[in-house]
Amino acid sequence: MSLDEKDVVAIKYDEVAEPSSSVPPPYAGLPDGELLASDKRPAAERKLVRTLDMRLLPTIILISIMNYIDRLALTAARLKGLEQDLGLSDIQYATVLAIVYVSYIPANIPSNMIINRISRPSYYIAACVVLWGLASALTGVCRDYAGMLVARIFIGIPEAAFYPGGVYLLSRWYTKKELAFRSAIFYSGLMISSAFGSFVAAGILSNMEGDLGIRAWRWLYYIEGAITVTVGLVAVLILPDYPHNTRWLTPAQRRLAQVRLAEDAGEADEDSKTDSAFHGLIMAVKDPKVPLFAIMSCAGLLGSGFASFFPTIVATLGYSSTVTLLLAAPPWILATIVSCTNAWHADRSAERYLHICAPYWCIIVGYIVAISTMTVPGRYVSMFLMAAGFSANALVLAWLTNAVPRPPAKRSAAIAIVNAFGNVGTMVSSFVWKADWGPNYHQSMFIGIAAIGFATFLATVIRYILAYQNKKLEREELRQLTPEEEERIRDAAQLEGITYDEAVSRRRGFRYLL
Structure with missing residues (x-):
C-alpha cells in the first residue's frame, strides 16, 4: 500500500471514529458498534x-438425528422382514443401501455452492429436510426392488444440503477455537441417532407388527x-x-458476530467481487490440501463402514431382533460422550492431528479384538471400541x-468436495460388509484396518504440509497482498472500527491448526 493510500484510509477512519458520548473510541461513529466497546464486549460475546x-x-442436532435415522432405517427394517417382503437378494440389499450415495455425493458440491450464494440458508436447509422426510415416509409404500431404489435416490438428493451445509453454516458463526467442539456436537447427532434410532426402531418393530394390516417395518x-417433515417445518423459524x-439478532449483535470472525482470520469472512461460486470451486480444487482431505475422509469412512451395519454386527451375538436393537444403543451413547470430550479438548489445546488419529x-484396536474372539463379551467390547473411534470423523471437516479458511466461496466448495468424496467410502463399505463374510466378518475388518491405517498416514502428510505453510507464513508476512x-x-x-494497518497486523498472526 502506498503512503497516499494509507493517508486516504486514515482520513476515512477519522471520519468514522468521531468521539461519541455513549461509546468510547475507536467504536464511536459505528451506529451498531456499542457492543464492541471493551467494557461491554466480553459479556455481549458470551451472550451471543x-x-x-x-x-x-439443538436444531441441527435434531435434524442430524433424523437425517441418519431416515438414512439407516433400512438396517433396522432388515431385521423385521424387509428383504423377504421385497424379495431382495444380498447384492440387491447392498445396492439399495448404497444407492442413496449415488444421488447424495454429486449433489454435495452444487448444493454448497448454492448455500454460499443465497441470503437465507435457513429456508434452503429447512425445505430440504421436509423433502427428504417426505421421501423417507413414502419408502414405506414400496413394493419391490425398483421402488426402493427410486425412494432411496430421492432421499439422497435433499440430504446433500444438510451436513456440508451445516458445517459451512457453523464456520460462518464460530471462531476456529470454538468450531471443533460445535462440529463434534453436530456430528454427535449421527451417533445419537444410532442409539436413539435403535430404541425407536425396537419399539415400533416389536409393537406395531400388523397394525391396520401394515408390516412393522x-x-x-x-x-x-x-x-422429519415436522422438524423441517419448525427449523425454518429457528435456524440462523x-x-x-x-x-432474531439485534444490529449490534450482528456487527459483533461479524467482527469476531474478522478478528479470527484477520480479514472479513465475506467473498470479494471476484469470488464467485465457480471461482471458489476452482480455488478449492487447486489447493493440494483439499484432495488430501478428501481421500483421507474417504479412507476413514470406508474403515468406519461398520456404522452402517451396526445392528447386523450386533445380531452376530445371537439375540432376538428386539434385544439386538437395544444392545446396539449403548456403544453409540459412549461414542457421543467420547466425541464431544475429544473435540472439547481439541479446541482447548488448538490441536487437530492427534485428536483425529487417536x-x-x-x-483398529476394536477390529483386532473382534478378529481375535467370537465370545459375546469380547465381541461386544470391540463394538464399544469401534463406536468410540468413529468420533474421529467429526473433526475432519x-x-x-x-x-x-478464506474466502467463503472456496471454503464452502472445499467442505462439499471433502464430504462428497468421503461418502464414496461409505458407499463402498456397503459392499465390504457382505453377508457371506458373516458372522465373523474378518475380511471386512481387515479391509477396515487397512483403510484406517491409510487415513492416519494422510493425516500425517496434511499435518506436515500445514506446519510447512505456517513457517512460510512467518517468512512471507510482509509480502505484497493481492487485491x-x-x-x-x-x-x-x-467492521472492527480500526485502521487498515491494524487489521493487517492482526492478519499476520494467523496460523493453521496442526
Whole structure:
C-alpha cells in the first residue's frame, strides 16, 4: 500500500471514529458498534455465543438425528422382514443401501455452492429436510426392488444440503477455537441417532407388527418420515442465516458476530467481487490440501463402514431382533460422550492431528479384538471400541475449515468436495460388509484396518504440509497482498472500527491448526 493510500484510509477512519458520548473510541461513529466497546464486549460475546448454542446447535442436532435415522432405517427394517417382503437378494440389499450415495455425493458440491450464494440458508436447509422426510415416509409404500431404489435416490438428493451445509453454516458463526467442539456436537447427532434410532426402531418393530394390516417395518418409515417433515417445518423459524442478516439478532449483535470472525482470520469472512461460486470451486480444487482431505475422509469412512451395519454386527451375538436393537444403543451413547470430550479438548489445546488419529487407532484396536474372539463379551467390547473411534470423523471437516479458511466461496466448495468424496467410502463399505463374510466378518475388518491405517498416514502428510505453510507464513508476512486480500482486510477494519494497518497486523498472526 502506498503512503497516499494509507493517508486516504486514515482520513476515512477519522471520519468514522468521531468521539461519541455513549461509546468510547475507536467504536464511536459505528451506529451498531456499542457492543464492541471493551467494557461491554466480553459479556455481549458470551451472550451471543450462548444464544447461538441454544438455537443453532439443538436444531441441527435434531435434524442430524433424523437425517441418519431416515438414512439407516433400512438396517433396522432388515431385521423385521424387509428383504423377504421385497424379495431382495444380498447384492440387491447392498445396492439399495448404497444407492442413496449415488444421488447424495454429486449433489454435495452444487448444493454448497448454492448455500454460499443465497441470503437465507435457513429456508434452503429447512425445505430440504421436509423433502427428504417426505421421501423417507413414502419408502414405506414400496413394493419391490425398483421402488426402493427410486425412494432411496430421492432421499439422497435433499440430504446433500444438510451436513456440508451445516458445517459451512457453523464456520460462518464460530471462531476456529470454538468450531471443533460445535462440529463434534453436530456430528454427535449421527451417533445419537444410532442409539436413539435403535430404541425407536425396537419399539415400533416389536409393537406395531400388523397394525391396520401394515408390516412393522413400513410403520417405521411412516412414523420417522412424518417426524422429519415436522422438524423441517419448525427449523425454518429457528435456524440462523448469516451474521449480517439473521433476523432474531439485534444490529449490534450482528456487527459483533461479524467482527469476531474478522478478528479470527484477520480479514472479513465475506467473498470479494471476484469470488464467485465457480471461482471458489476452482480455488478449492487447486489447493493440494483439499484432495488430501478428501481421500483421507474417504479412507476413514470406508474403515468406519461398520456404522452402517451396526445392528447386523450386533445380531452376530445371537439375540432376538428386539434385544439386538437395544444392545446396539449403548456403544453409540459412549461414542457421543467420547466425541464431544475429544473435540472439547481439541479446541482447548488448538490441536487437530492427534485428536483425529487417536480415535482412528481405537477402531483398529476394536477390529483386532473382534478378529481375535467370537465370545459375546469380547465381541461386544470391540463394538464399544469401534463406536468410540468413529468420533474421529467429526473433526475432519472442522480441521478442513481452518486449513482452507478464506474466502467463503472456496471454503464452502472445499467442505462439499471433502464430504462428497468421503461418502464414496461409505458407499463402498456397503459392499465390504457382505453377508457371506458373516458372522465373523474378518475380511471386512481387515479391509477396515487397512483403510484406517491409510487415513492416519494422510493425516500425517496434511499435518506436515500445514506446519510447512505456517513457517512460510512467518517468512512471507510482509509480502505484497493481492487485491482480493486487501479488500477483505479493509472490510474487516471497517467492521472492527480500526485502521487498515491494524487489521493487517492482526492478519499476520494467523496460523493453521496442526
